[in-house]
Amino acid sequence: MSRNWLRWAPAAAAVVVVAGVAIAVPTVANASVSLPDKTPTQILELVASSNVRAFSGTVEETSDLGLPSLPAGSVPSSSRGSSSGALSAADLSLLTGPNSLRVYVDGPSKARVQNLESLAERDVIRNGSDVWVYDSKDNSVAHTTLASRQHFVRPGTTPQATSPDPTTPDPQDATPAGLAKKLIAQLEPTSTLSVDSNVRVAGRPAYDLVLTPKVTDTLIGSVSIAVDAETGVPLQVRIDARGQKTPAVNIGFSSIDLATPAASLFAFSAPAGAKVTEINQHATAPKAPDAPATKPTETVTGHGWDAVVTVAAANSLGTLSQSRSFGELTTAVAGGRLLHTSLFNVLFTSDGRIVAGSVSVARLQEVATAQ
Amino acid sequence: MRGSTLTTNTIRTRPASGLALLGTELSVLFRRKRTWAMLAALAAVPILIAIAVRLTRSGSGGGAGPAFLDRIENNGLFVVFVALGVCVPLFLPLTVGVVAGDTIAGEASNGTLRYLLIAPAGRIRLLAVKYVGAAAFCLAATLVVCIAGALIGFALFPSGSVTILSGDTVSLGNALGRSLLVALYVTVSLLGLSAIGLFLSTLTDVPVGAMAATIILSVTSEVLDQLPQLGWLHPWLFSNYWLGFGDFLRDPISWANFVTNAELQGGYIIVFAALAYGRFAAKDILS
Numbered sequence: 001m002s003r004n005w006l007r008w009a010p011a012a013a014a015v016v017v018v019a020g021v022a023i024a025v026p027t028v029a030n031a032s033v034s035l036p037d038k039t040p041t042q043i044l045e046l047v048a049s050s051n052v053r054a055f056s057g058t059v060e061e062t063s064d065l066g067l068p069s070l071p072a073g074s075v076p077s078s079s080r081g082s083s084s085g086a087l088s089a090a091d092l093s094l095l096t097g098p099n100s101l102r103v104y105v106d107g108p109s110k111a112r113v114q115n116l117e118s119l120a121e122r123d124v125i126r127n128g129s130d131v132w133v134y135d136s137k138d139n140s141v142a143h144t145t146l147a148s149r150q151h152f153v154r155p156g157t158t159p160q161a162t163s164p165d166p167t168t169p170d171p172q173d174a175t176p177a178g179l180a181k182k183l184i185a186q187l188e189p190t191s192t193l194s195v196d197s198n199v200r201v202a203g204r205p206a207y208d209l210v211l212t213p214k215v216t217d218t219l220i221g222s223v224s225i226a227v228d229a230e231t232g233v234p235l236q237v238r239i240d241a242r243g244q245k246t247p248a249v250n251i252g253f254s255s256i257d258l259a260t261p262a263a264s265l266f267a268f269s270a271p272a273g274a275k276v277t278e279i280n281q282h283a284t285a286p287k288a289p290d291a292p293a294t295k296p297t298e299t300v301t302g303h304g305w306d307a308v309v310t311v312a313a314a315n316s317l318g319t320l321s322q323s324r325s326f327g328e329l330t331t332a333v334a335g336g337r338l339l340h341t342s343l344f345n346v347l348f349t350s351d352g353r354i355v356a357g358s359v360s361v362a363r364l365q366e367v368a369t370a371q
Numbered sequence: 372m373r374g375s376t377l378t379t380n381t382i383r384t385r386p387a388s389g390l391a392l393l394g395t396e397l398s399v400l401f402r403r404k405r406t407w408a409m410l411a412a413l414a415a416v417p418i419l420i421a422i423a424v425r426l427t428r429s430g431s432g433g434g435a436g437p438a439f440l441d442r443i444e445n446n447g448l449f450v451v452f453v454a455l456g457v458c459v460p461l462f463l464p465l466t467v468g469v470v471a472g473d474t475i476a477g478e479a480s481n482g483t484l485r486y487l488l489i490a491p492a493g494r495i496r497l498l499a500v501k502y503v504g505a506a507a508f509c510l511a512a513t514l515v516v517c518i519a520g521a522l523i524g525f526a527l528f529p530s531g532s533v534t535i536l537s538g539d540t541v542s543l544g545n546a547l548g549r550s551l552l553v554a555l556y557v558t559v560s561l562l563g564l565s566a567i568g569l570f571l572s573t574l575t576d577v578p579v580g581a582m583a584a585t586i587i588l589s590v591t592s593e594v595l596d597q598l599p600q601l602g603w604l605h606p607w608l609f610s611n612y613w614l615g616f617g618d619f620l621r622d623p624i625s626w627a628n629f630v631t632n633a634e635l636q637g638g639y640i641i642v643f644a645a646l647a648y649g650r651f652a653a654k655d656i657l658s
Contacts, residue, residue: 007649007652008649009649010645010648010649011646011648014644014645014646015642018638018641102625114537114621116618116621116625119439119452119536120536120617121538121621123537123538132538136538137438138441139442139534265623271534272445272532272534272540273534274534274538
């Protein structure tokens, strides 16, 4: 009898060892990180004083917006060829995730982002004033030349971390402390800044700066930014929704290398046989037959976390509401149809307006009827 | 067929060492008509794809059909990748399931298992040899698809420098090297399934049962992989990284999936080899 039992011992041991390794490795990686304490202001100073200009890394993006997951190809293919470059299945996948991106940055004017998909890839390459977009699925290339005044937003940085307003230069902004002070001044009225326990992102110890909205009628629970303790680079941004355990959106490096990427990565030219579209930004874009004559007007009600944006009737909505996925994604509510996610609500009113915000449905309906 | 098995078994009764046993195992495996039939069927996949694309030239809508299908006309090497994309989810697991499910149960049903176990401590060695044989078939099957695809691709379509997934262009030699890495990736991907097949094969004396069970498990794993509600389970499914071989067609090559996949398959091998040992070590060999 005991021999019978013994022969299964290797099997039991193997299961235990494999399970142990599988569980232990992530736990070790997340072991508590001890760093000297910093206040939120000091962390913002650290971000502002960061002088990392070149890096490469892998960024993982996951999201749980509570949307029904769309099977690939459910978006009508007719929308693909339209001149407005309308919402395609690929764009929706960026929202619903998970996505794996490889990012290469060398200074402000050289960058490459590779969106890694199963047996496919989409690349965005900026080399000086040239910007290329390559899609391996249909072997297509779009190329455009940037005007020199356009500023480049570094991938991986957050709106909070970029310089607030380029139109009002202030000598104080040049110093990290000044920039941090200015950011605090902007954030303080609406948010509570705090520092959560230290984390480890991409194997690097990091501070976790948390912004919690002071207002209570927003759907956003908190925004956490993990800041690399050594270099001040924001490594991860997590947005939590109220009443949801898993993060609504989580974008962070799974690995990062601060060495300068090879220059050949940024030298891109359209491969032979690819469909190349040249986009001229200076000339007026050819208008689609059904393009609205005037730009839809936007009005913003309130400011900060619970701001509500109203877009006046746009006739692209007519065709949008015809599509099957629109019906699947939205539900009928009083006053129109509602797209509900854990982070924001969008109300498509019966008279064609779009009312959106990170607030409850009742608040959206209130704004919609008030106008 | 029966007769030939019998004669080889008289040779195999007293193997001098594990290596000799492995040699006979491989020669029996690759001399079987069934093995040849399965390899021929696998080779037919790239050939059919290439001929179909050749006959229906310039009719394909961009992006429709299997990945890379519209690339074939520019470069024949893409026949290899289209064929692997088609074979990996179904045809390769099917053939590997047949070979792995047959390992022990096949000998048992032939009545030859007892001859193989005459040597002391023969059971572990026999399991190891059988597993290596199944792994060798994984490699052979993958290489057959790759080589047949490359030959028919270069025969019917232009060759030359290759545009990889990142939009960069690499030389043909570079691309052929990448194809070999892709073949390695696919072979490694199938090792976990082979271990499962080996374990199932020790449970029964009916080889067809073990084969069917192995194939059903691979299909089940792939179906579970498609359900977004089971996202937490996906990293643990042995089929989860099967289509990750595209990572070798990026610039720079991404090794992350290869490493994760190898670790995952290694875990499956350890667990199911130990289970197979547990079952086989004290099994009453009646045939």
